[in-house]
Amino acid sequence: MVLAPVLWSTAGVVTRHVERATPFELVFWRSLFAFIFVALALIVLRRSPLKMGRPGLVSGFLWGVMFTAFMIALSFTSTANTLVVMSISPFVTTLLARAFLKDPVPMGTWIAAGAATVGIAWMFAADFSAHTARDLSGMLIALSIPIAGAINVVTLRAASAELDLRPAVMLGGAISCLVALPFALPLQATPKDIALLAFLGIFQLALPCMLMVLASRVLLAPEIALIGLLEVVLGPLWAWLGAGEIPARSTLIGGAIILAALVVNELATFRRVSG
Numbered sequence: 648m649v650l651a652p653v654l655w656s657t658a659g660v661v662t663r664h665v666e667r668a669t670p671f672e673l674v675f676w677r678s679l680f681a682f683i684f685v686a687l688a689l690i691v692l693r694r695s696p697l698k699m700g701r702p703g704l705v706s707g708f709l710w711g712v713m714f715t716a717f718m719i720a721l722s723f724t725s726t727a728n729t730l731v732v733m734s735i736s737p738f739v740t741t742l743l744a745r746a747f748l749k750d751p752v753p754m755g756t757w758i759a760a761g762a763a764t765v766g767i768a769w770m771f772a773a774d775f776s777a778h779t780a781r782d783l784s785g786m787l788i789a790l791s792i793p794i795a796g797a798i799n800v801v802t803l804r805a806a807s808a809e810l811d812l813r814p815a816v817m818l819g820g821a822i823s824c825l826v827a828l829p830f831a832l833p834l835q836a837t838p839k840d841i842a843l844l845a846f847l848g849i850f851q852l853a854l855p856c857m858l859m860v861l862a863s864r865v866l867l868a869p870e871i872a873l874i875g876l877l878e879v880v881l882g883p884l885w886a887w888l889g890a891g892e893i894p895a896r897s898t899l900i901g902g903a904i905i906l907a908a909l910v911v912n913e914l915a916t917f918r919r920v921s922g
Contacts, residue, residue, distance in 0.1 A: 656881035658851050659726030660867035660889035668836040670722035673808050674827035678714050680848025682820030696814035702806035703815045709799040709820020712756030715826055716791045723785025727885040732786045734879040736793035738764045740872035743801045759873055759908040800871050804861035816856045
């Protein structure tokens with residue numbers, strides 16, 4: 648599962664090197680390549696998308712929301728701002744898991760989710776006055792991602808014992824691709840853009856999302872969401888090193904708090920399992 652957020656975190660830095668593709672074209676190409684990759688993977692694995700049931704349809708719709716909203720949000724605001732908003736996911740996921748799942752939520756996970764929320768609040772509040780109207784629009788769009796993500800993680804966890812929901816990632820790619828296409832025309836992407844978006848579709852989207860589906864079979868929903876916060880820490884770092892997006896001091900401090908919460912939770916989980 649740790650590999651998934653590492654791959655997710657590459658979105659911002661790669662997107663900043665796109666030359667001509669419009670926001671909706673970014674969504675279209677990335678989702679198209681994700682759809683193709685998962686479809687081929689399912690053929691190789693001999694998995695039928697028709698066997699994912701109603702939970703798979705729900706998960707596919709939620710993936711579609713996340714795939715679309717993420718790239719649009721990145722087009723309006725910085726990588727750091729987008730990821731800060733997304734990082735409320737563990738707190739929302741913990742609440743939903745407590746309400747709808749029978750999985751016990753350890754006290755350490757509650758504490759880690761609370762600490763991560765503090766880090767997020769610090770990152771957001773310290774620079775709120777510096778946000779432009781465009782930034783706020785992007786962050787509002789990004790707000791749909793952690794909400795959809797939290798519902799999706801709970802859905803995956805609830806159905807993981809009975810159904811293989813990897814085909815839902817393919818469905819999400821198809822939905823996102825079809826929604827974006829009318830707004831993406833006429834297509835303007837250069838060959839370089841298409842190559843970059845192919846990388847994002849395969850390695851930043853399809854592969855890590857399939858890994859998360861597999862992780863849902865063994866990890867609790869809040870633990871999946873907390874590990875996913877590595878994207879919040881790494882995303883601005885890659886954008887800084889690879890695209891010159893210098894993160895604010897508050898982002899660095901908040902990221903350190905979130906990273907500490909992750910480490911504490913993983914140590915607590917290790918002790919619980921080994922004990």
